[in-house]
Amino acid sequence: MVDGVRIIGIPGIPRITEGDDVGEVAARCMEAAGIEMEEGDLVVVAQTVVSRSEGCTVRLDTVNPSGRALSYAGITGKDPRIVEVVLGESTGVIHAGPGFLLCETRHGFVCANAGVDSSNVEEGMVTTLPPDPDGSAARISRSLGKAAGFAVPVIVSDSEGRPFRRGSVGVALGVAGISPVRSLAGVPDFFGRQLQTTEVALADQICSAANLVMGESGEGIPVAIARGVPPGRGEGIGGLLYEEDVFKEALGSDEG
Amino acid sequence: MVDGVRIIGIPGIPRITEGDDVGEVAARCMEAAGIEMEEGDLVVVAQTVVSRSEGCTVRLDTVNPSGRALSYAGITGKDPRIVEVVLGESTGVIHAGPGFLLCETRHGFVCANAGVDSSNVEEGMVTTLPPDPDGSAARISRSLGKAAGFAVPVIVSDSEGRPFRRGSVGVALGVAGISPVRSLAGVPDFFGRQLQTTEVALADQICSAANLVMGESGEGIPVAIARGVPPGRGEGIGGLLYEEDVFKEALGSDEG
Numbered sequence: 001m002v003d004g005v006r007i008i009g010i011p012g013i014p015r016i017t018e019g020d021d022v023g024e025v026a027a028r029c030m031e032a033a034g035i036e037m038e039e040g041d042l043v044v045v046a047q048t049v050v051s052r053s054e055g056c057t058v059r060l061d062t063v064n065p066s067g068r069a070l071s072y073a074g075i076t077g078k079d080p081r082i083v084e085v086v087l088g089e090s091t092g093v094i095h096a097g098p099g100f101l102l103c104e105t106r107h108g109f110v111c112a113n114a115g116v117d118s119s120n121v122e123e124g125m126v127t128t129l130p131p132d133p134d135g136s137a138a139r140i141s142r143s144l145g146k147a148a149g150f151a152v153p154v155i156v157s158d159s160e161g162r163p164f165r166r167g168s169v170g171v172a173l174g175v176a177g178i179s180p181v182r183s184l185a186g187v188p189d190f191f192g193r194q195l196q197t198t199e200v201a202l203a204d205q206i207c208s209a210a211n212l213v214m215g216e217s218g219e220g221i222p223v224a225i226a227r228g229v230p231p232g233r234g235e236g237i238g239g240l241l242y243e244e245d246v247f248k249e250a251l252g253s254d255e256g
Numbered sequence: 257m258v259d260g261v262r263i264i265g266i267p268g269i270p271r272i273t274e275g276d277d278v279g280e281v282a283a284r285c286m287e288a289a290g291i292e293m294e295e296g297d298l299v300v301v302a303q304t305v306v307s308r309s310e311g312c313t314v315r316l317d318t319v320n321p322s323g324r325a326l327s328y329a330g331i332t333g334k335d336p337r338i339v340e341v342v343l344g345e346s347t348g349v350i351h352a353g354p355g356f357l358l359c360e361t362r363h364g365f366v367c368a369n370a371g372v373d374s375s376n377v378e379e380g381m382v383t384t385l386p387p388d389p390d391g392s393a394a395r396i397s398r399s400l401g402k403a404a405g406f407a408v409p410v411i412v413s414d415s416e417g418r419p420f421r422r423g424s425v426g427v428a429l430g431v432a433g434i435s436p437v438r439s440l441a442g443v444p445d446f447f448g449r450q451l452q453t454t455e456v457a458l459a460d461q462i463c464s465a466a467n468l469v470m471g472e473s474g475e476g477i478p479v480a481i482a483r484g485v486p487p488g489r490g491e492g493i494g495g496l497l498y499e500e501d502v503f504k505e506a507l508g509s510d511e512g
Contacts, residue, residue: 004264004480005468097502110420159456163419163503164366166496167437167457169464171421181423184471200415200467201423208425209465211456212261212485215440224260229468240422246353247419250507 005228008035009213009221016222018055023143023154026223030147035225037148042229043140044210046222047158047173048120050136051127058085060124068256076101082116082126089114089128092253100161102251105129108241109173110248111160130156133174134236141176153177157207157214163247170207174237178203181239201240202229261484264291265469265477272478274311279399279410282479286403291481293404298485299396300466302478303414303429304376306392307383314341316380324512332357338372338382345370345384348509356417358507361385364497365429366504367416386412389430390492397432409433413463413470419503426463430493434459437495457496458485 012029016022022045030037037043051057065073065080069087073080075096083101087093090103094110103114107129115129130136137154144152156174161167172180180203210224242248268285272278278301286293293299307313321329321336325343329336331352339357343349346359350366359370363385371385386392393410400408412430417423428436436459466480498504 004262005465006260006262007465008260095502095506164498164501165427165457165460166498167455167460169425169457169460199423200471201421201425202468204421204423204425205464205467208461209261209263209468211461212458212465212482215456226468242420242422245420246351247503247507250351251503 003228005209005226007209007213008225008227010035010223010225011221013049013220013222016049016052018053018057020053021143022049022053022223023140024147026140027144027147029223030225037144037150037152037225038227039150040227040230041148042153042155042178042206042226043144044155044157044207044214044224044226045137045140046214047115047129047133047156048117048127049222050130050133050140050156052121054130054136056128056130057121057125058128060085060126072096072101078113082113082118085126085128086114086116087256089116090256092255094248094251094253104248104253106131107133107173108238110245111158111171115158115173129158129173134176135174137174137176151177155180155203155206155210157210159211170204170209170211172203172207172237172240175203179235179239180204180237203237203240259484261465261482263465263469264481264483266291266479266481267477269305269476269478272305272308274309274313276309277399278305278309278479279396280403282396283400283403285479286481293400293406293408293481294483295406296483296486297404298409298411298434298462298482299400300411300413300463300470300480300482301393301396302470303371303385303389303412304373304383305478306386306389306396306412308377310386310392312384312386313377313381314384316341316382328352328357334369338369338374341382341384342370342372343512345372346512348511350504350507350509360504360509362387363389363429364494366501367414367427371414371429385414385429390432391430393430393432407433411436411459411462411466413466415467426460426465426467428459428463428493428496431459435491435495436460436493459493459496 060081063081065084069084095102141154159168182200182202214221316337319337321340325340351358397410415424438456438458470477
């Protein structure tokens with residue numbers, strides 16, 4: 001356990017544009033930086049570069065806000081065109097307040113502005129979340145695996161705010177080759193009793209750890225290796241989502 | 257950046273009991289394991305051992321549940337004596353559902369069961385959160401600093417669930433010598449524009465990273481070093497709490 005966990009930021013990732021093979025680019029930058037992947041490594045990739053590589057961008061001057069978008073723009077103070085893009089990405093609005101719109105996305109994520117972001121993209125444009133983040137992670141994993149010669153699990157990460165606490169933390173949007181949730185069912189505590197907390201959001205915690213070197217991608221480190229984390233074997237990101245969420249229920253939803 | 261961030265779990269921490277100097281014990285275990293603290297290291301300590309060292313435990317057979325506790329016990333299905341302890345730790349109940357009670361604690365944290373935990377404590381007992389987690393962190397920091405010969409920032413961590421996503425993640429309850437929130441105000445994105453996300457919950461992300469080696473403390477690693485994280489200079493945990501939280505407002509609160 002003295003080796004512990006290491007998070008290694010990959011320097012020199014160039015500005016990613018549509019059609020780029022993010023895994024291939026990341027592997028090349030690792031090589032250039034003298035960083036070798038090891039078996040067991042996970043790779044975390046920021047959503048912003050994944051979205052850009054997949055062309056998940058919208059030119060705001062092509063957007064025509066609906067009445068519903070104009071109404072939410074009034075509540076939030078946001079650009080009505082951005083609100084229109086947000087609503088298009090959402091299956092419902094959970095809460096609206098000054099500066100933000102809490103939405104449920106088509107993937108089932110509940111997050112501010114449905115993940116629509118005007119950072120790290122050209123003026124007059126926004127990025128949207130990748131339509132199938134597990135699929136994105138799988139494609140990047142394949143490219144990295146080809147370069148490494150062994151399987152490389154991948155997490156597509158985002159930074160999100162959350163209720164009740166200030167500041168953003170890392171969360172996983174998509175995974176490949178890793179179980180996003182670790183079950184502690186059956187793990188005894190110090191006193192031999194069953195632990196009260198039985199599900200750990202492993203992938204989210206890895207994204208928060210990766211953020212410690214990635215910072216916001218504006219700082220230029222959109223890819224990091226997480227070394228020494230036992231990944232488990234896993235299915236998709238759905239493991240991190242509730243089928244029924246008491247808060248969503250309590251807050252209600254405007255499904256437009 | 258190739259060195260990145262390292263999280264090093266401290267093996268061999270014995271069962272902590274009331275009156276133990278957690279910092280002193282941790283320093284001793286580091287020495288025994290051949291782990292040397294370096295300047296710039298942060299140390300993360302799990303709440304459960306901090307609470308135990310401070311005697312923040314309650315024998316359930318001394319607890320007499322009130323009518324309000326019995327009513328919430330009916331809703332949640334929890335032991336009415338545990339609910340009584342939870343209510344005693346809380347300034348309000350934000351939400352109650354089967355199996356859980358979302359409370360605001362006297363510190364201002366909004367968390368399940370006000371942090372009252374029956375894991376990692378003797379049968380028939382529960383732990384409560386330390387009354388002044390920043391003070392706890394400061395005391396541990398002083399002991400570690402004495403052993404190391406330089407200042408050692410400390411975070412008292414907990415694992416908590418959150419709305420909208422399954423599984424627990426690390427959160428900070430108290431800090432000493434580190435700013436819990438990192439501001440990105442003025443940091444340009446790839447395109448030279450101001451980042452949309454301007455506050456990062458640094459201390460929470462460090463706790464999630466530490467959880468990757470600590471696991472749940474039942475696995476025996478309640479202390480970890482985080483190496484390579486620029487700590488900034490900081491005040492207390494209050495930086496992570498909203499003065500007004502839209503969700504708290506939207507959900508209402510039963511202040512008993």
